[in-house]
Amino acid sequence: MEEAAGRTFSARPSPVRPVTAFQAFPSPNGHWGIGLCVRLAPGAPIEICGPGFSARTVLAQSEGAFYFVLLDSVPKQESTTR
Numbered sequence: 001m002e003e004a005a006g007r008t009f010s011a012r013p014s015p016v017r018p019v020t021a022f023q024a025f026p027s028p029n030g031h032w033g034i035g036l037c038v039r040l041a042p043g044a045p046i047e048i049c050g051p052g053f054s055a056r057t058v059l060a061q062s063e064g065a066f067y068f069v070l071l072d073s074v075p076k077q078e079s080t081t082r
Helices: none
Strands: 002-004 007-009 019-026 032-040 045-051 057-062 065-070
Touching: 019 057, 032 065
Parallel strands: none
Antiparallel strands: 002 007, 019 032, 019 065, 045 057, 057 065
16 A cells, blocks of 8 residues: 555556546656656556645556546545545
8 A cells, every 4th residue: 555645545446437647757857757648548557656746646657657646536435544
């Protein structure tokens, strides 16, 4: 399980609808860069990896690639609040 923005998450499928996400990639200075806006397929596995670029986003991994996704887009039924 991973912790981000005061919540604990584990891997889970994305909602039935596509999830809008921003590609994330490591930059040479050690920070995460933002790439294109994409849609993750419905049901794709989403694993929270860390904090996002704002309080409303998290860094997530899906099928081997990294993305920034809105916390509101991550299924809440498997999360717990601290």
